[in-house]
Amino acid sequence: MAAIELDGVTKRFGDVTAVDGLDLTVAEGEVFGFLGPNGAGKSTTINVLLDFVRPTEGSVRVLGMDPQRESVAVRERTGVLPEGFSVYDRLTGHEHLEFAIESKDADADPDALLERVGLAGDGDRKAGGYSKGMAQRLALGMALVGDPDLLILDEPSSGLDPAGAKEMREIVREEADRGATVFFSSHVLGQVEAVCDSVGILREGKLVARDSIRGLREAVGTGATLEITAEGVTDDQLDAVRDLDGVDAATTDGTVVTVQCDPEAKTAVIGTLEDAGVVVDDFATRESSLEDLFLAYTEGDAPGASEAADSEVEA
Numbered sequence: 001m002a003a004i005e006l007d008g009v010t011k012r013f014g015d016v017t018a019v020d021g022l023d024l025t026v027a028e029g030e031v032f033g034f035l036g037p038n039g040a041g042k043s044t045t046i047n048v049l050l051d052f053v054r055p056t057e058g059s060v061r062v063l064g065m066d067p068q069r070e071s072v073a074v075r076e077r078t079g080v081l082p083e084g085f086s087v088y089d090r091l092t093g094h095e096h097l098e099f100a101i102e103s104k105d106a107d108a109d110p111d112a113l114l115e116r117v118g119l120a121g122d123g124d125r126k127a128g129g130y131s132k133g134m135a136q137r138l139a140l141g142m143a144l145v146g147d148p149d150l151l152i153l154d155e156p157s158s159g160l161d162p163a164g165a166k167e168m169r170e171i172v173r174e175e176a177d178r179g180a181t182v183f184f185s186s187h188v189l190g191q192v193e194a195v196c197d198s199v200g201i202l203r204e205g206k207l208v209a210r211d212s213i214r215g216l217r218e219a220v221g222t223g224a225t226l227e228i229t230a231e232g233v234t235d236d237q238l239d240a241v242r243d244l245d246g247v248d249a250a251t252t253d254g255t256v257v258t259v260q261c262d263p264e265a266k267t268a269v270i271g272t273l274e275d276a277g278v279v280v281d282d283f284a285t286r287e288s289s290l291e292d293l294f295l296a297y298t299e300g301d302a303p304g305a306s307e308a309a310d311s312e313v314e315a
């Protein structure tokens with residue numbers, strides 16, 4: 001059984017299509033990174049999984065259940081760290097956990113959870129005085145209550161310092177080792193890279209890539225990023241570059257043109273720009289990172305993106 005199954009899910013808010021025909025399956029026990037830029041539809045998808053919003057079209061199954069008809073059962077078996085979690089100022093960290101334990105009717109020890117998320121010495125303080133990172137740790141502790149089968153973490157590392165982000169990743173791995181499925185949403189690829197088995201990249205409500213980290217790495221391994229210093233390159237000139245064989249994406253910020261391409265295509269890229277009248281001041285090549293690939297899928301024009309998504313989703 002899949003832990004999460006979305007089939008043709010669309011969510012519209014008036015004229016805005018937040019999620020657009022999304023097909024996505026996350027296997028039981030998978031640590032899945034759900035990536036996409038701001039406004040891509042990640043939080044809306046999560047809200048659909050938890051029945052906080054109802055899809056306009058499509059069907060959803062979570063842990064084999066229909067969240068619309070069995071929302072209580074789904075939420076009992078799911079631990080959620082919501083985006084922008086805010087604490088109850090006048091309750092202590094300990095009381096937050098007691099509250100979470102009671103609402104889930106779970107048998108858990110608040111002190112052990114505080115210890116686990118690095119708040120052992122701060123449990124008796126009012127959470128209103130917590131720093132952003134401490135509040136985020138508390139939210140993670142609350143999500144862990146009752147050993148959920150599914151953990152949904154929306155931007156879990158927001159507000160955490162590097163040590164906190166590392167501890168959070170360790171906890172995610174421990175949860176996965178226990179058999180939990182983890183659905184980890186972020187717009188920062190580096191955060192998911194260290195912890196996720198696989199990722200899906202959402203862009204404008206659509207899944208543009210679904211692959212293992214290794215698969216993405218291999219895709220990146222064959223490519224390079226070319227950075228060309230050239231002022232005022234137009235859309236037409238960029239389109240001419242995008243049409244070249246071996247070019248995955250081409251973008252510009254007005255002064256630097258960034259092109260993801262096969263190493264062999266580099267000369268053609270520069271030649272095409274120069275033929276179109278562009279004055280190339282300088283250029284440099286660097287190995288593509290996963291971050292570049294993410295940008296290619298989310299901002300650029302990566303033609304392989306939708307093909308990759310289709311083949312993985314169907315597999």
Ligand SMILES: Nc1ncnc2c1ncn2[C@@H]1O[C@H](COP(=O)(O)OP(=O)(O)OP(=O)(O)O)[C@@H](O)[C@H]1O
Pocket residue numbers: 013016017018036037038039040041042043044045083187
């Ligand atoms: N309740 C709502 N009413 C109207 N529009 C909404 C609502 N919720 C989300 N949207 C719109 O849907 C789109 C997707 O938003 P969503 O919050 O799902 O994106 P996201 O990927 O989680 O972004 P971020 O990384 O910024 O949190 C955006 O255009 C947003 O403005």
